[in-house]
Amino acid sequence: xxxxxNIKKNFGKHSVLKDVSVKVEDGQxxxxxxxxxxxxxxxxxxINFLENADSGxxxxxxxxxxxxxxxxxxxxxxxxxxxxxxQNYNLFANKTAIENVMEGLVTGRHVxxxxxxxxxxxxxNWVGLSDKFNYYPAQLSGGQQQRVGIARAFVLDPxxxxxxxxxxxxxxxxxxxxxxxxKKVAEKGITMIVVTHEMSxxxxxxxxxxxxxxxxxxxxGTPEVIFSNPKEERTKQFLSRIISLDPNYxx
Amino acid sequence: xNFNLEHFKESLIYGLAYLPNTLSLVFVPLVIGLTFGxxxxxxxxxxxxxxxxxMAVFVTVYQGIPIVVALMIYxxxxxLKFNDLAAFLHLKKSISDMNNIWxxxxxxxxxxxxxxxxxxxxxxxxxxxGQNEAGYSVGLTTIQTIxxxxxxxxxxxxxxxxxNNVVGLIKASSVVMAIGIVEIVAGATIxxxxxxxxxxGYVAAAVIYWGFTVVVESLAQRLKKYTGKFRRNLYD
Amino acid sequence: xxxxxxxxxxxxxxPKILPYLSVTFSIVVYATLFGVLLGISIVxxxxxxxxxxxxxxxxxxSFMRGTPMLVQxxxxxxxxPALFDPVFGTNINRxxxxxxxxxxxxxxxxxxxxxxxxYSAITSISYGQTEAGLSVGLTEFQTFHRIVxxxxxxxxxxxxxxxxxxxxxxxSLVFLIGVTDIMGRAKTIGTATKHxxxxxxxxxxxxxxxxxxxxxxxxxLNNKMSFGKEEMG
Numbered sequence: 001x002x003x004x005x006n007i008k009k010n011f012g013k014h015s016v017l018k019d020v021s022v023k024v025e026d027g028q029x030x031x032x033x034x035x036x037x038x039x040x041x042x043x044x045x046x047i048n049f050l051e052n053a054d055s056g057x058x059x060x061x062x063x064x065x066x067x068x069x070x071x072x073x074x075x076x077x078x079x080x081x082x083x084x085x086x087q088n089y090n091l092f093a094n095k096t097a098i099e100n101v102m103e104g105l106v107t108g109r110h111v112x113x114x115x116x117x118x119x120x121x122x123x124x125n126w127v128g129l130s131d132k133f134n135y136y137p138a139q140l141s142g143g144q145q146q147r148v149g150i151a152r153a154f155v156l157d158p159x160x161x162x163x164x165x166x167x168x169x170x171x172x173x174x175x176x177x178x179x180x181x182x183k184k185v186a187e188k189g190i191t192m193i194v195v196t197h198e199m200s201x202x203x204x205x206x207x208x209x210x211x212x213x214x215x216x217x218x219x220x221g222t223p224e225v226i227f228s229n230p231k232e233e234r235t236k237q238f239l240s241r242i243i244s245l246d247p248n249y250x251x
Numbered sequence: 252x253n254f255n256l257e258h259f260k261e262s263l264i265y266g267l268a269y270l271p272n273t274l275s276l277v278f279v280p281l282v283i284g285l286t287f288g289x290x291x292x293x294x295x296x297x298x299x300x301x302x303x304x305x306m307a308v309f310v311t312v313y314q315g316i317p318i319v320v321a322l323m324i325y326x327x328x329x330x331l332k333f334n335d336l337a338a339f340l341h342l343k344k345s346i347s348d349m350n351n352i353w354x355x356x357x358x359x360x361x362x363x364x365x366x367x368x369x370x371x372x373x374x375x376x377x378x379x380x381g382q383n384e385a386g387y388s389v390g391l392t393t394i395q396t397i398x399x400x401x402x403x404x405x406x407x408x409x410x411x412x413x414x415n416n417v418v419g420l421i422k423a424s425s426v427v428m429a430i431g432i433v434e435i436v437a438g439a440t441i442x443x444x445x446x447x448x449x450x451x452g453y454v455a456a457a458v459i460y461w462g463f464t465v466v467v468e469s470l471a472q473r474l475k476k477y478t479g480k481f482r483r484n485l486y487d
Numbered sequence: 488x489x490x491x492x493x494x495x496x497x498x499x500x501x502p503k504i505l506p507y508l509s510v511t512f513s514i515v516v517y518a519t520l521f522g523v524l525l526g527i528s529i530v531x532x533x534x535x536x537x538x539x540x541x542x543x544x545x546x547x548x549s550f551m552r553g554t555p556m557l558v559q560x561x562x563x564x565x566x567x568p569a570l571f572d573p574v575f576g577t578n579i580n581r582x583x584x585x586x587x588x589x590x591x592x593x594x595x596x597x598x599x600x601x602x603x604x605x606y607s608a609i610t611s612i613s614y615g616q617t618e619a620g621l622s623v624g625l626t627e628f629q630t631f632h633r634i635v636x637x638x639x640x641x642x643x644x645x646x647x648x649x650x651x652x653x654x655x656x657x658x659s660l661v662f663l664i665g666v667t668d669i670m671g672r673a674k675t676i677g678t679a680t681k682h683x684x685x686x687x688x689x690x691x692x693x694x695x696x697x698x699x700x701x702x703x704x705x706x707x708l709n710n711k712m713s714f715g716k717e718e719m720g
Contacts, residue, residue, distance in 0.1 A: 312695055315697070315699060316691050317655075317656035319670070320690060324687045327684055328684075331491060418552075418553070422555040425557045429663065436557065436561075453561040457554045461550055461553040463553075464552075
């Protein structure tokens with residue numbers, strides 16, 4: 001179980017997260033929706049300590065930490081229980097696909113090299129890149145890079161994978177294949193928090209949808225409830241705007 | 252610490268008095284460098300047979316020679332051979348009538364041609380190949396494409412590198428004191444040989460150079476804002 | 488006057504000049520080793536934004552980049568005695584060999600130039616690389632050492648190579664403060680024999696060979712670290 005309680009975060013005078021609390025059960029897939037600037041990406045980054053929150057508490061499994069006053073050791077501990085998939089992939093530019101996937105295992109978790117290699121090969125096969133082990137990121141397409149990114153997160157066997165708009169930097173024709181891989185991860189029963197604008201993905205895969213706006217959680221519930229019967233006016237407006245823009249989406 | 256402010260001031264004035272010499276040691280090579288450097292860069296980028304290759308070898312090899320060594324050699328040849336040359340050309344001048352600042356200008360020009368050609372070549376290579384093809388496709392000749400399409404796009408890319416070249420030239424011009432040409436450094440230390448305040452003399456020279464290069468760089472910053480507006484796009 | 492260039496004299500000069508290559512190399516080696524250390528320290532000051540030191544470092548780098556090497560050499564040669572002798576009662580000019588002034592100048596100069604190279608290399612690497620390292624559970628040190636540093640070295644390599652070529656060339660100025668490097672030796676041969684052109688031509692060849700060698704070395708290193716990117720030759 002993952003729980004974020006009363007998280008607050010300001011950038012200068014601008015308050016990005018105003019007392020947000022989110023709870024995710026084991027094996028759940030939670031999709032966070034919301035307009036840009038709603039704080040959804042910041043929330044995700046705070047969970048992985050890529051941003052330091054101004055206050056709040058985080059629980060992952062049996063480990064509870066203060067989001068503001070946490071030691072380096074606690075931060076490392078949290079990071080080793082979580083994995084992050086970045087919007088612009090952030091593959092290590094100096095390492096090949098397989099080295100990218102192995103890095104967290106070998107250096108971060110001290111898995112023996114041979115064993116790490118075996119697991120990394122398996123993960124890359126699983127995302128459909130069995131022929132690209134020794135390619136550098138610069139030699140891969142965006143979609144392939146993101147699949148390496150997913151394998152790099154997945155191989156760590158984390159308690160949760162955090163996806164930060166994983167398809168929004170991709171060319172439209174590559175979005176589908178990447179979403180399919182993310183669906184495959186979800187089917188494995190891994191706990192996931194996904195920030196995305198892909199409505200049909202949210203509807204197909206999510207156990208719970210959270211709608212954020214202006215630094216607060218406006219509404220949360222099952223996809224059925226959020227998409228067909230939203231209670232809040234802001235949610236309705238957002239959904240109608242998105243749906244009119246997204247030709248793939250139909251209820 | 253020994254620092255004589257009066258001697259420093261005197262050196263500063265002497266150094267500034269010889270600024271025009273430094274300016275001609277910078278300006279003339281700069282013009283020559285821009286002209287021949289651009290030609291060499293074009294010849295290399297457009298792979299003109301034989302000449303392109305020769306120029307590549309020349310620039311690569313010549314850039315390996317320290318400017319002070321080249322300067323000493325040119326000066327030596329100038330000193331030893333000028334009278335012969337003057338006689339050959341039926342000139343009524345001898346070595347004693349000549350100012351060897353032209354040797355300095357020649358040495359600096361050779362260096363400028365090489366380094367500027369490299370800067371221009373880098374800028375040319377940064378321009379997308381499609382620009383040439385687009386030029387040809389609307390019926391322009393190679394020369395027209397270079398003049399109307401490629402060079403205007405190249406200038407904003409080349410400017411930062413050219414500014415580096417100018418700063419480099421300003422600094423390099425100081426080596427001509429090794430063959431007795433009086434410019435900023437030699438000028439600033441003229442009083443020093445009387446007062447023995449060499450340190451003050453060189454501090455004065457340093458201050459003048461520093462001011463000079465800082466001014467050039469800040470001008471460059473302004474220039475950057477004027478040129479190349481069309482290069483900006485949504486992604487940068 | 489005789490002939491300007493005689494091959495016999497050229498070959499006679501070779502054994503007279505070659506031993507002094509060690510002086511040229513010692514200046515380059517000292518300047519590079521200590522210049523790298525000084526450059527790294529300057530970059531640390533800039534990145535950690537250490538108050539006061541940041542401003543000092545900024546002025547220092549600007550001065551070193553904005554004044555001729557020749558002037559810096561003279562400033563150290565006359566400045567160190569002028570600054571230290573009255574305070575410590577020393578007589579540095581006599582006690583020191585001229586080459587020590589050259590070491591000091593070139594280290595100070597390289598420190599500034601290398602700091603600029605390192606700084607732009609480190610800032611050219613996207614912060615996303617650090618975030619990715621942290622997100623897979625690497626410590627900050629591991630992330631720097633395994634992810635950022637290799638990419639930084641690759642970025643810094645080409646300008647570092649050009650800098651090294653420039654350093655070799657600039658070292659030829661030390662004869663002006665009386666250091667006998669290969670250039671200084673060529674001059675003394677000229678004074679002794681009245682024939683200097685052959686000596687100059689020989690050292691020109693040495694400088695050209697060194698410059699081509701350094702360029703080739705860095706070209707190879709650069710290709711080795713291409714990380715899958717096609718580079719122009």
